Amino acid sequence: MEPGKNSASARGAIELVSVTKRFGDTVAVRNIDLKIPGGAYCCLLGPSGCGKTTILRMIAGHEDPTDGDVLIDNENVVGKAPVERGTAMMFQSYALFPHLTCRDNVAFNLKVRGVAKAERQERALEMLARVRMREFADRLPAQLSGGQQQRIALARSLITNPRVLLLDEPLSALDEFLRLQMRGELKRIQTEFGISFIHVTHTQMEAIALADMVVVMDQGRIEQADSARHVFERPRTPYVARFIGGQNVMTGKVLERRSGAVLIDTGGKQLLVSAPETLPEIGASFGIAVRRDRVRLQRSEGAPAGSTLNSIGGRVSALEYQGSWLKITIEDAGGEDFVVNEADSTFFATPVEVGDIVSASWAPEEVHYLSAASVSR
């Protein structure tokens, strides 16, 4: 009944087709299409209430979509029980059975499947060894730390040999140190088992660090589904750029068209920025993103904003030392924040102080254009 091998990397491909989920009058998920390749580490990323957990629960079979289909390995699984889907879910609170030892917790799902006692005990111990918890086999969950409980929960989910593992904010209950450690552990286990991991999180860096595929969500919609690198370097919408962070997002209405550039009105100031070959119409919405670490800071009194191409002027409003780099926040003429991340060596060669007038500029090739439709929204 269960596929015995983990080798096939195509196992656990998931497809959502026009999936909508309503709870009474509220729409949690709006007409979503998504394809996740088998064996991928996929992170669903978004603020709380964006519908990411609902999607996870619909893949798991703990919720049914109001509309649309959920396919696992090209088979429609809507209405099927979790067991029939070959999925396993790891709960945010881990949901370990408090009255059972770790070994019995891990063996529980085998017991349900009628595996004989000796065999299931042995397989549970094997699985505990794989998550490096074998010596804790006879402890109760309450006697373990958060990280250890999570390993047990992971072992319990994996023992049934699922093709998809669904993780609901698995790292949110851990402290910073353990979170980094378990993050590595999750990735190691996913690679080892070669199955799909769908991981719900609201932490950007967690998603970037782990995922082959990041799905950024907002208000029940998918804003962007892409590789981690693309989501970070080439956010499609201002929302994604702001949510992932590390970017300066500038949006506004086009005032003037020049050769290879446009003058935009951001609401509080005017900016002259590079534009794509086909220039946007006058009055159209236009948005760009520039990475904070690709901006150069000029110490001299900056040129007034709007007159120089790809540059912004303002006053340093905050400095944050981050070790190898500094986060310099500039308040521009329009009262908006613009952030420059500068390497520590560059900064300390000619430091600036809060209150200094500076300007920041960037090369035209560093400009990333955001999709016009998303900017006007």
Added chain:
Amino acid sequence: MALVLLLFFGVPLLVVVAFSFFDYDGINTNPAFVWANYAELFGSKVTLALYLKTLYFAAIVWVITLLIGFTVSYFLVFHVRSVLWQMGLFLLCTVPFWTSNIIRMISWIPFLGRNGIFNQALMGAGITHEPLEFLLFSDFAVIVAYVHLFTLFMIVPIFNSMARIDRSLIEAARDGGSSGGRIIWEIVVPLSKTGIALGSIFVITLVMGDFFVVKVMSGSHSASVAMAMSNQIAMVQYPPAAASAVLLLIIVSLMVAAILRVVDVRKELAR
């Protein structure tokens, strides 16, 4: 606090124990230290019969109240979604307790009697042709009254411990492929055992110590340990009644100890 316990709990208990060793000749009670009351108690075949009958009631009532209590709690906790409905239905369970025990018990009499509502309804519906005799003044009536009076003592503690079960445990079990029955047996029952133990203690001690329900509902056809004691007291035979009370206290204490041995209530409550 200790003083209150000593005054209202310790002293009366000592008096009862002391009385159980007093000498009595049918009319007068004299301070003494004799084993005669206990010898009489253990020598009598009636004692064993009374205990067996009382244990029989306790066992049947325990099983029925446990089944009802568990089912009602399970329904309230896991099937009633809104908290408002949950509390509403829970309060509904307690409504009968707004009247006195005696009234609730006695109101069964016109219902179950030979010409009672139940018999008339059965005959009216053509199910029976003559009144059922076993309904009232029988063991059946005693058990009905006990169950009615004591089920709430089972519901409240079980509801309480069930309500504290994390819902995600049920979901995790279902995710792993458990059926509803297995979830109840392997997850809900073990995690409700504190409530089950407390409820069992309430029900068993209440039945073991009862004399009034047996007396009224059996029409004095049945007897219980406490009923025999009450008869002795009515006849001013205090020392044998005291000896009987001491024995009952020991037996009930042993039963409670046995329940607590199976379920470590203190550990579970601290969980």
